[in-house]
Amino acid sequence: MSDENTNTQGAAQAGTNAEKHGFQAEVKQLLQLMIHSMYSNKEVFARELISNASDALDTLRFEGLKDDSLFEGDSDLQIWIEQDKGNRTVSISDNGIGMTRDQVMERIGTIAKSGTRAFLDSLSGDEKKDAKLIGQFGVGFYSAFIVADQVVVDTRRGGESTGVRWISDGGGEYTLEEIDKPRRGTTVTLHLREDEDEFLEPYRMRHLVKTYSDHIAFPIKMREQLSEEDEKEGKEAGWEQVNRGAPLWAEPKSSLSDEDYVEFYKHTSHDFEDPLTWTHNKVEGSQEYTNLLFIPKRAPFDLFDPNGKAHGVKLYVQRVFIMDDADKLMPRYLRFVKGVIDSNDLPLNVSREILQNNRLLDKIRAGSVKKVLGLIESMANDEDDPEKFKTFSNEFGTVLKEGIVEDYENQARIAKLLRFKTTTDETADPGVSLDEYIARMQPGQEKIYYITADTLAEAKHSPHLEIFKKKNIEVLLLTDRVDEWVMAHMTEYEGKEFSSVAKGALDLGDAESEEEKEQQKKLEEESKDLVERIKEALGERVNEVRVTHRLTDSPACLVADEHGMSAHLERILKEAGQAMPNSAPHLEINPTHPLVEKLASEQGEDEFNSFSQMLFEQAVLAEGGELEDPASFVRRMNQMLLAVSRGAA
Numbered sequence: 001m002s003d004e005n006t007n008t009q010g011a012a013q014a015g016t017n018a019e020k021h022g023f024q025a026e027v028k029q030l031l032q033l034m035i036h037s038m039y040s041n042k043e044v045f046a047r048e049l050i051s052n053a054s055d056a057l058d059t060l061r062f063e064g065l066k067d068d069s070l071f072e073g074d075s076d077l078q079i080w081i082e083q084d085k086g087n088r089t090v091s092i093s094d095n096g097i098g099m100t101r102d103q104v105m106e107r108i109g110t111i112a113k114s115g116t117r118a119f120l121d122s123l124s125g126d127e128k129k130d131a132k133l134i135g136q137f138g139v140g141f142y143s144a145f146i147v148a149d150q151v152v153v154d155t156r157r158g159g160e161s162t163g164v165r166w167i168s169d170g171g172g173e174y175t176l177e178e179i180d181k182p183r184r185g186t187t188v189t190l191h192l193r194e195d196e197d198e199f200l201e202p203y204r205m206r207h208l209v210k211t212y213s214d215h216i217a218f219p220i221k222m223r224e225q226l227s228e229e230d231e232k233e234g235k236e237a238g239w240e241q242v243n244r245g246a247p248l249w250a251e252p253k254s255s256l257s258d259e260d261y262v263e264f265y266k267h268t269s270h271d272f273e274d275p276l277t278w279t280h281n282k283v284e285g286s287q288e289y290t291n292l293l294f295i296p297k298r299a300p301f302d303l304f305d306p307n308g309k310a311h312g313v314k315l316y317v318q319r320v321f322i323m324d325d326a327d328k329l330m331p332r333y334l335r336f337v338k339g340v341i342d343s344n345d346l347p348l349n350v351s352r353e354i355l356q357n358n359r360l361l362d363k364i365r366a367g368s369v370k371k372v373l374g375l376i377e378s379m380a381n382d383e384d385d386p387e388k389f390k391t392f393s394n395e396f397g398t399v400l401k402e403g404i405v406e407d408y409e410n411q412a413r414i415a416k417l418l419r420f421k422t423t424t425d426e427t428a429d430p431g432v433s434l435d436e437y438i439a440r441m442q443p444g445q446e447k448i449y450y451i452t453a454d455t456l457a458e459a460k461h462s463p464h465l466e467i468f469k470k471k472n473i474e475v476l477l478l479t480d481r482v483d484e485w486v487m488a489h490m491t492e493y494e495g496k497e498f499s500s501v502a503k504g505a506l507d508l509g510d511a512e513s514e515e516e517k518e519q520q521k522k523l524e525e526e527s528k529d530l531v532e533r534i535k536e537a538l539g540e541r542v543n544e545v546r547v548t549h550r551l552t553d554s555p556a557c558l559v560a561d562e563h564g565m566s567a568h569l570e571r572i573l574k575e576a577g578q579a580m581p582n583s584a585p586h587l588e589i590n591p592t593h594p595l596v597e598k599l600a601s602e603q604g605e606d607e608f609n610s611f612s613q614m615l616f617e618q619a620v621l622a623e624g625g626e627l628e629d630p631a632s633f634v635r636r637m638n639q640m641l642l643a644v645s646r647g648a649a
């Protein structure tokens with residue numbers, strides 16, 4: 001067994017048939033950054049390489065279910081760690097699935113993750129901060145270069161006749177050559193850097209394995225430690241298992257410590273930070289399964305990248321790894337959840353096709369979603385430790401919102417967990433809940449009001465909010481990209497309807513007194529002529545002109561149809577390249593505003609027209625919209641300024 005676990009004498013020299021290849025530019029940059037910013041956490045290499053070995057064993061066990069020949073008669077799956085003081089190397093070997101030459105080129109030397117470039121650009125140069133970010137990106141195999149100045153990978157895929165050797169010093173190039181490799185699987189040999197001799201000490205590596213990889217489901221073996229006597233006699237050390245070697249999730253909760261969970265999380269998720277929280281359940285009854293699900297502390301950099309592939313939740317059947325296609329196990333809106341689900345009932349020879357429409361799996365998924373929502377609820381209700389929910393909400397609140405659309409069955413539960421900035425409390429961290437909103441609704445107020453906009457400033461200063469401010473009615477300020485879409489699907493909460501302040505004729509219900517309603521009616525009567533004249537002047541640019549109910553300080557604003565799209569949504573869709581029919585908005589005017597009074601007294605036809613256009617155009621701007629003909633707006637504005645200054649002179 002031992003003969004294969006180290007592959008070189010001193011620094012490895014590429015053989016004569018070796019080919020040189022260059023790293024992808026991103027890899028080069030990531031390597032340099034990693035070596036510098038991760039140095040204070042250099043021991044992560046052990047966890048990362050052992051995780052990769054364990055994944056390779058999992059894959060072999062799964063593929064071997066269908067193709068027994070992959071095992072090549074050796075189904076005793078293990079990981080070996082060998083230290084060689086003479087050559088100053090540490091090697092980590094597995095008899096897992098291994099890689100073909102093409103796979104090596106594809107997987108080591110390139111980074112397939114989408115958004116890598118953007119990620120690298122987002123690094124600040126501050127080593128401490130960057131270390132956290134890189135950790136979240138997944139340092140993986142490349143972490144080997146933190147402690148090694150040369151890394152050699154020998155690998156042979158199960159069933160292939162030849163192996164391949166990959167050698168690199170992390171400087172931008174690697175060589176590849178064909179080798180003879182009797183044992184299937186992979187050996188990664190690290191030629192340690194000058195000051196890294198600590199990793200040659202057996203107790204140091206054992207400690208690392210115990211600390212970080214105790215619950216890897218496969219035996220991790222190291223050399224027995226010989227007594228002085230045995231050494232004198234020249235006895236060769238055998239192998240002994242140094243980790244616990246049982247899958248953590250299968251053990252009873254009572255025997256596990258928080259450290260056990262944290263260590264396991266870091267392994268399965270390749271996360272660098274501790275998880276925020278977790279839930280571990282053994283479900284028995286008509287279905288038997290175990291789930292161990294974690295919520296991370298930080299959103300991955302590609303959370304909103306449609307091509308981003310999160311590590312997500314892994315499916316096991318009777319402890320055998322089956323797949324990590326997170327979509328089947330967790331809905332999209334919980335894509336940040338990590339961990340394992342292990343079923344006792346699914347057949348071991350399941351294929352992805354079978355899993356496509358599997359009722360058992362659907363039930364497991366539904367049960368696991370309920371557990372995750374329960375976990376979030378317990379954070380939200382934990383008054384002793386509000387920080388956790390704050391972190392959760394700030395990192396994942398936006399994704400959770402997608403659940404309103406995606407998971408109708410749990411909509412009410414999800415809505416309860418959302419937090420919003422509002423006109424009453426825009427500094428609340430993480431925000432105001434709908435329950436809090438309802439508790440402070442004004443007497444007579446029946447609806448939950450909201451406004452959507454691109455930015456908080458735009459939302460806050462919208463003229464649509466004027467009457468709400470005056471009446472002390474709280475309005476939710478929605479500025480996430482998904483908000484329009486979410487609100488189209490969330491019509492009510494606890495029997496209270498949602499209402500956009502920018503849509504339809506405003507009805508404040510009993511929040512308005514009879515007297516106010518009378519006054520409004522009177523104003524509408526008196527302004528009939530003015531409304532008609534403005535409508536005539538604006539023609540097709542507006543749908544309807546009416547006297548506002550919303551404004552107290554502004555002269556005019558735009559309003560969308562009750563059931564139509566808000567101007568904000570129309571803009572989002574246009575920006576996304578969707579062809580939009582040009583739907584004209586309603587213009588609401590405030591006849592008590594001095595500018596509108598001035599307009600009403602304008603006798604000249606041309607002046608009235610020009611003034612009306614300007615009123616409309618400033619309403620478009622106040623809404624965050626763009627003018628089709630900004631130059632004409634500026635011309636009209638200048639004309640008016642001149643007229644005013646002449647009048648003043």
Ligand SMILES: Nc1ncnc2c1ncn2[C@@H]1O[C@H](COP(=O)(O)OP(=O)(O)OP(=O)(O)O)[C@@H](O)[C@H]1O
Pocket residue numbers: 048052053056094096097098099107108137138139140141142185186269270
């Ligand atoms: N011991 C191994 N046996 C087989 N394949 C391996 C082994 N180590 C690495 N690989 C392959 O190389 C790929 C890249 O590994 P790397 O550790 O960089 O990234 P990762 O494990 O996919 O994700 P992360 O960046 O989160 O660690 C792996 O996905 C795997 O396909």
